Amino acid sequence: MKILLVAATRAEIALLIAHFDLPEQDFIRTKDFDLLITGVGMTATAFALGKHLKGNYNLVLNLGIAGSFDHTTPLGTLINVTTDEFAELGAENGDTFLSIDELGFGKARYTAKNNLLSDAVKKLQKGHGITVNRVHGNENSISRVVSRFNPAIESMEGAAVLYCCDQESVPCLQIRSISNYVEPRNKDSWKIGLAIKNLNDWAIGFLTNT
Numbered sequence: 001m002k003i004l005l006v007a008a009t010r011a012e013i014a015l016l017i018a019h020f021d022l023p024e025q026d027f028i029r030t031k032d033f034d035l036l037i038t039g040v041g042m043t044a045t046a047f048a049l050g051k052h053l054k055g056n057y058n059l060v061l062n063l064g065i066a067g068s069f070d071h072t073t074p075l076g077t078l079i080n081v082t083t084d085e086f087a088e089l090g091a092e093n094g095d096t097f098l099s100i101d102e103l104g105f106g107k108a109r110y111t112a113k114n115n116l117l118s119d120a121v122k123k124l125q126k127g128h129g130i131t132v133n134r135v136h137g138n139e140n141s142i143s144r145v146v147s148r149f150n151p152a153i154e155s156m157e158g159a160a161v162l163y164c165c166d167q168e169s170v171p172c173l174q175i176r177s178i179s180n181y182v183e184p185r186n187k188d189s190w191k192i193g194l195a196i197k198n199l200n201d202w203a204i205g206f207l208t209n210t
């Protein structure tokens, strides 16, 4: 199975890069998988995947850290983000929001379609993601987005990856490791090191056994 690993930053998969002794490039081909570092955000992600995703992969595996809306989920938990949504794509209409679907211009929500049945995937908690340009850090906007989408996590790339896979009909799996809670910004409480360690340990095991 030919896998394309996709991550926004090299730092998020640094342990995997070290484990497989990969060079410092944004696109790397190996015998068993290719690796694409896209840069942060939807635009950079879609541009990079537009260049490199051409239906020649059996699976796109999107790896990254994320913020959790659920404060009972321990930091460092891995989430299989099975659906993801462009949360800001639409129009304000006074106090309400019209999605891109309601405007009649497209679709906001995408599913990570795959038929993976391994224990490594099955054992993970599943959740719905939202993808944003602006990380939430305000109590009012957080409560609005929670009541609108009921998301488990947010990232800055997920829906863009699922969109590209949908366009190219390539199976997709998005695994996010919780580095922080979505709350008024307090970077001191983020556990980026723990999130990256858990994510990389899982991904190395998955790649080694798939």
Ligand SMILES: O=C(O)c1cccc(C(=O)CC[C@H]2O[C@@H](n3cnc4c(=O)[nH]cnc43)[C@H](O)[C@@H]2O)c1
Pocket: 008, 009, 011, 012, 040, 041, 064, 065, 066, 067, 068, 132, 135, 136, 154, 155, 156, 157, 179, 180, 181, 182, 192
């Ligand atoms: O400061 C560091 O040491 C550091 C190391 C590795 C990665 C980072 C990032 O900030 C990565 C940005 C990446 O993280 C995702 N992310 C994480 N938390 C959230 C969130 O609460 N809301 C939205 N996105 C989040 C996002 O996908 C970014 O691409 C820092």
